[in-house]
Amino acid sequence: MGRSIKTPLCERLEIDLPIFSAGMGPIAGPELVAAVSNAGGLGVLGCTTMSPEQVRTVIRSTRELTDRPFGVDLILPARIDQGGATITDVATQIPSAHREAAARIATDLGVNRSERSTNHEPDRNALGTDAEAQIQVVLEEGVPVFVGALGSPGFVVDRFHEAGAVVMSVVGNTKQAVSVARDGADVVIAQGTEGGGHTGHVGTLALLPQVLDAVEVPVVAAGGIGDGRGLAAALVMGCEAVWIGTRFLATEEAGIAGWQKAGLVNAADQSPVISRAYTGKRFRLLPNQWTEAWEAADLDPLPMPLQPVLTELTLGSWATDSGGKEGISMNGAGNIVGLVKEVVPAAEVVRQMAQNALACLDDMPPRGTGAR
Numbered sequence: 252m253g254r255s256i257k258t259p260l261c262e263r264l265e266i267d268l269p270i271f272s273a274g275m276g277p278i279a280g281p282e283l284v285a286a287v288s289n290a291g292g293l294g295v296l297g298c299t300t301m302s303p304e305q306v307r308t309v310i311r312s313t314r315e316l317t318d319r320p321f322g323v324d325l326i327l328p329a330r331i332d333q334g335g336a337t338i339t340d341v342a343t344q345i346p347s348a349h350r351e352a353a354a355r356i357a358t359d360l361g362v363n364r365s366e367r368s369t370n371h372e373p374d375r376n377a378l379g380t381d382a383e384a385q386i387q388v389v390l391e392e393g394v395p396v397f398v399g400a401l402g403s404p405g406f407v408v409d410r411f412h413e414a415g416a417v418v419m420s421v422v423g424n425t426k427q428a429v430s431v432a433r434d435g436a437d438v439v440i441a442q443g444t445e446g447g448g449h450t451g452h453v454g455t456l457a458l459l460p461q462v463l464d465a466v467e468v469p470v471v472a473a474g475g476i477g478d479g480r481g482l483a484a485a486l487v488m489g490c491e492a493v494w495i496g497t498r499f500l501a502t503e504e505a506g507i508a509g510w511q512k513a514g515l516v517n518a519a520d521q522s523p524v525i526s527r528a529y530t531g532k533r534f535r536l537l538p539n540q541w542t543e544a545w546e547a548a549d550l551d552p553l554p555m556p557l558q559p560v561l562t563e564l565t566l567g568s569w570a571t572d573s574g575g576k577e578g579i580s581m582n583g584a585g586n587i588v589g590l591v592k593e594v595v596p597a598a599e600v601v602r603q604m605a606q607n608a609l610a611c612l613d614d615m616p617p618r619g620t621g622a623r
């Protein structure tokens with residue numbers, strides 16, 4: 252390998268390759284994260300749905316599997332002052348029309364009440380309401396990279412900087428990019444609408460050059476990147492790394508069920524849709540019986556954390572569990588899913604992506620020939 256794709260951001264993070272695996276709830280657990288970091292990229296744990304103690308456990312488990320740098324990703328609430336609202340607290344705020352509709356759908360789908368309740372913890376804090384306590388653990392454990400999604404990380408930037416960590420923020424448009432950079436984020440991850448999970452309205456190819464022009468900090472490309480061509484394109488534009496979700500779902504280490512991985516292999520580019528059924532926010536996923544029944548019920552989605560609590564109360568741990576249940580488990584996926592042809596070790600994804608990106612960059616016709 253004569254050429255290198257190591258960027259200044261790689262140097263700063265002390266990693267070899269500009270390939271990050273995205274935080275994806277518990278799917279991005281210690282096995283996936285360690286595999287990506289051991290392969291020279293940066294694995295990022297998805298800790299949003301975990302209690303502070305679980306966050307500590309997965310960080311420590313990851314450290315047992317790798318001595319390379321890795322990160323933690325958390326969805327940040329719009330306001331941090333709602334700390335500690337439990338599932339039971341939030342449930343009282345759910346309108347009865349939504350509860351009744353959800354209960355009817357559950358009956359139609361044959362969701363078994365007692366099975367559904369397994370692992371259900373009414374005292375657990377609702378999604379996004381525990382961020383302060385989760386962040387405290389990430390700081391205590393000395394994780395070198397913190398990634399905040401949805402909300403701005405502005406309120407924690409100083410604490411992470413004092414701890415020597417790099418703060419990244421996932422955004423979906425240029426205005427958000429400018430705002431989080433102004434709030435002190437060290438790196439902006441710009442995700443186009445084609446990305447899996449929570450997603451905005453602007454396509455990756457339109458978003459990246461505008462964000463690159465608007466902020467001084469390094470930009471990481473996300474949304475629809477699944478192979479070396481996507482990585483090469485991002486680097487040519489001026490991005491310093493890629494943040495990849497969907498392609499890492501179909502790996503041996505990803506924490507989803509086998510039938511979900513098979514579903515990804517069989518899906519096409521147009522298979523994923525946007526649904527608010529699980530979290531109340533736009534989430535790109537492969538549709539299933541729950542999303543379709545929710546759509547047909549024609550109810551306004553509730554704001555976070557109400558909608559995720561409604562989903563959990565209705566579907567139980569099946570909603571987001573790695574164990575999964577066909578028809579009701581959330582299957583996040585982006586439009587690049589059609590590129591996924593087989594389930595492979597995560598290290599293989601990293602290796603091939605890096606190798607193919609280098610080949611693309613070597614093959615590029617010289618500037619100004621019009622063939623570019």
Ligand SMILES: Cc1cc2nc3c(=O)[nH]c(=O)nc-3n(C[C@H](O)[C@H](O)[C@H](O)COP(=O)(O)O)c2cc1C
Pocket residue numbers: 273274275276278297298299324325326399400401421442445446447448449473474475476494495496497498500582583584585586587
């Ligand atoms: C199944 C799934 C779950 C996700 N969960 C989270 C999450 O918990 N936190 C987060 O910041 N992003 C989450 N995302 C978004 C990813 O971090 C990432 O931005 C996105 O997958 C990138 O686009 P791609 O799927 O085209 O690679 C999720 C994505 C998927 C596919």
